Amino acid sequence: MIAAAREAVDLLVQAGNTWHFDGTRQGLHDRDWMALRFLARANRFSRTPSALAQFVGLTRATVSQMVKDLEGKGYLERRRSPIDKRSVTLAVTPQGERILAGDPIKPLVNAIFALEPGANKFRDILRQVLDGLSTTQHSHHADTCKDCIFLAGKAPELPRKMQAEFTCRFFRAGITRGELDLLCVNFERRESRKR
Ligand code: SF4
Incomplete structure (x- = not known):
């Protein structure tokens, strides 16, 4: 049984190449894709810089730079939080949704769907x-x-x-x-x- 578990982990690690890669795809690093993907599916309480930092496992400073870059590319925008006016929520723009249509994890999603x-x-x-x-x-x-x-x-x-x-x-x-x-x-x- 432990051999089967070990084998499953080896296979999972290889499947991980679809979401964890060097360099960029369509100009975005794997962490950028992870951030866009998360924000497109997060509820209103989790579309915040701190929740994003928690999800992607990066520091607030690194996430802040990532958000700035994604904003600069037109994929994300910051809005005043409707819950707490002093905080900011992050929203994927229509342009961000369009790039997500070519998300590198799509082949994996399709393979699982099959x-x-x-x-x-x-x-x-x-x-x-x-x-x-x-x-x-x-x-x-x-x-x-x-x-x-x-x-x-x-x-x-x-x-x-x-x-x-x-x-x-x-x-x-x-x-x-x-x-x-x-x-x-x-x-x-x-x-x-x-x-
Ligand atoms: S903490 Fe609230 S919003 Fe978050 S998953 Fe639980 S019920 Fe939903």
């Missing part, structure tokens, strides 16, 4: 692996609201304009059904799913 109906199983296994790593290495990974410990139903105590189908007890904010599948760096797995 596993149907195994793609869902593959996703669930990878999620279990990440959950296991989070427990043993005291690390943290981003995931969606659906299995987050902080997700609850409607909170009647929230002001009417903040009401939505669901509530995030961490941010004390409404979550719409459409936001359930977006990535959040503050995600915490419900105990029942932890391994």
